[in-house]
Amino acid sequence: MAEEEEWTKVPVEEVCRVCGLYAEGALWDEYGAPQYLTCPCCGVESGLGDASYEMVTWNRARWLESGAEWQEPEFRPTNWSLEEQLACIPAKWR
Numbered sequence: 001m002a003e004e005e006e007w008t009k010v011p012v013e014e015v016c017r018v019c020g021l022y023a024e025g026a027l028w029d030e031y032g033a034p035q036y037l038t039c040p041c042c043g044v045e046s047g048l049g050d051a052s053y054e055m056v057t058w059n060r061a062r063w064l065e066s067g068a069e070w071q072e073p074e075f076r077p078t079n080w081s082l083e084e085q086l087a088c089i090p091a092k093w094r
Contacts, residue, residue: 016041018044
C-alpha cells in the first residue's frame with residue numbers, strides 16, 4: 001500500500017509581491033500555488049509576473065518607471081499612497 005503524499009502548507013499570500021496592494025483573496029494559496037489573479041494596481045498576474053525574485057523586481061521597476069499607474073484606476077482608493085503601499089511588500093520580495 002502506497003503512502004499518501006503530504007503537502008507542505010505555507011502562509012497564504014494576499015499582498016501583491018510587485019506593488020504591495022492587499023488583494024481581496026489569495027494570490028498564492030496555502031500550498032504555494034498561484035491563483036493567476038491580475039493585480040488591479042500594477043497589472044501583474046500572480047504566477048506569471050511574480051514567480052521569481054528577478055521577475056518581481058523587474059516588473060516593479062517597469063511599473064514604477066511608467067509612473068506607478070493603476071491598471072484599473074476605478075479601484076484606486078481616494079487616499080492612496082504609493083509609499084505606504086510599497087511598504088506592504090513582503091520582505092522576501094523587496
